[in-house]
Amino acid sequence: MNYKIDNLQYCKWSREVFKINHEAGLDAVHVTVVYHEDFNEFNSKIEEWNSHFKENADLIFLGKSYKDIEKAKIEKKTAIFFGFQNCSPIEDDINLVEKIYDLGCRFMQLTYNNQSLLATGCFENFDSGVTNFGKEVIKEMNRLGLVIDMSHSAEKSTIDAINLSQKPIAITHANPTFWHAVKRNKSNELLEILSKNDGMLGLSLYPHHLKDGTNCTLESFCEMTAKTVEIMGINKVGIGSDLCLHQPDSVVEWMRNGTWSKSKNFGEGSKKKAGFPKQPEWFVDARGFLNLDKGLSKVGFNKNEIDGILGNNWFNFYKRMN
């Protein structure tokens, strides 16, 4: 069986978006439920999602394990997996890790761009690695089967997390720096360590992570994929598009600034390009998976390999989580 999985989206959720993902043939999507929200605010987000599940029961349902991806395939729906891009909902309380798991969370970044209580983000000047509290949280996440996601983390913190974790970790949405050297992308060395420890990389389609940004070509993206597979192996690479479909620019401003600064921080953008960047025309939304299929074929991947990259590799990773 072949599965199609986008392992990171943070869209402005609506029936229209769920339809697009359905049309794209996605069996599962890992969705970002929160960034900077605390535990109570996460609970409010769940209420919003419960409404989505009720109103769109013909298209989506909450996924909790790989079996829900199998179910989604059979029922022609998309399983929605909850994830966090920051650890804010566990606040400073180890006991909240089990609570967020029970509420459906399956992926949690230990950091967003800044230092968290657990580890260092990629926009800090110094990286102290996984903290005392971080070590305790990793043990707890391992025990529960909650995936450690280091997409926005700094390098030492990420290597620490890989070494400390008893289970494979994920970088759900990032690209290699050999292709596009920005803070959010990852070094060859890190990708090798990730792969050796059975971890996964989800390649990002977010323009700030792409060579030439919005003007990145499908060919260039697929050639980068081929080189990344050379580093990590054919089974460790998937897609985590980082699609932020229909989100207003105020959202990317909030993602970057949260409530930590009185002056405006532009993160990966700049004062002149402060908003969401425009997607490349070959990946405007998840229906771009069809273009990836063609593009990957053109650079020499066979059908089995393409199926792996477009979903089966993530499916097998989800299987290993259990």
Add this chain to the structure above:
Amino acid sequence: MNYKIDNLQYCKWSREVFKINHEAGLDAVHVTVVYHEDFNEFNSKIEEWNSHFKENADLIFLGKSYKDIEKAKIEKKTAIFFGFQNCSPIEDDINLVEKIYDLGCRFMQLTYNNQSLLATGCFENFDSGVTNFGKEVIKEMNRLGLVIDMSHSAEKSTIDAINLSQKPIAITHANPTFWHAVKRNKSNELLEILSKNDGMLGLSLYPHHLKDGTNCTLESFCEMTAKTVEIMGINKVGIGSDLCLHQPDSVVEWMRNGTWSKSKNFGEGSKKKAGFPKQPEWFVDARGFLNLDKGLSKVGFNKNEIDGILGNNWFNFYKRMN
């Protein structure tokens, strides 16, 4: 005018404790209001303090500036200055810095023993220094006149804070490592930098910070004071006793563990010595200031110098805060 100031206590507050401080002649005490409490919990603590102020109006009142120390001297009362030993009450929100200031907070540690969102604590393995959020918070604390306290912070973080801050910072309760080399005490190099930047050190009477612990002699403590004054100058050294009078052992366990670990952490103690250590007999409570007076005289300090160490130096620091 001479002032007597203990610039750190975390007692189990009661009329009895306020009477002891009064008997000791303390014109001002910087009290720890919270460790790991969030903003709402800090508000609950204020309610407790409001009861104390009401029920003990003949002994104490809330201090907000050096003028309240002068007022306390005239009225023969003790001015109580609020401080935090961790930055938990500002959560991840820069806007809460002004709110805690408005609610009376005058000292805030950027970290307790572990990594915080602002800086690194002295019990972490790696010290990344002041974080992005930390830099913003320092600016805001400077603007308001809220003192940065680095007593429990790691060395690089402390030096960062000294360099980033436009105003003098404080180490309200710690001793030099040349005398007793433990993680919570401070290196000569750090004390020199602190002093050069017009910062203050409050010498601690907490047994884990003392050479020979509970058995530390008054003579040894006063000799250490003399050497510290050689490093920092006569105007930069005061007392921050770290007295935890009448607190049950459950409190020190909570101070160390908060909610960050499922296994028990013994901090400065050990499994065999998990509770609060016994105070040296010459400093059982604040009335020990009288012994310090005698002891400092014996090691060669004159009256003016002793008055500085026992309160006037802190008074002048409070004056510089405004």
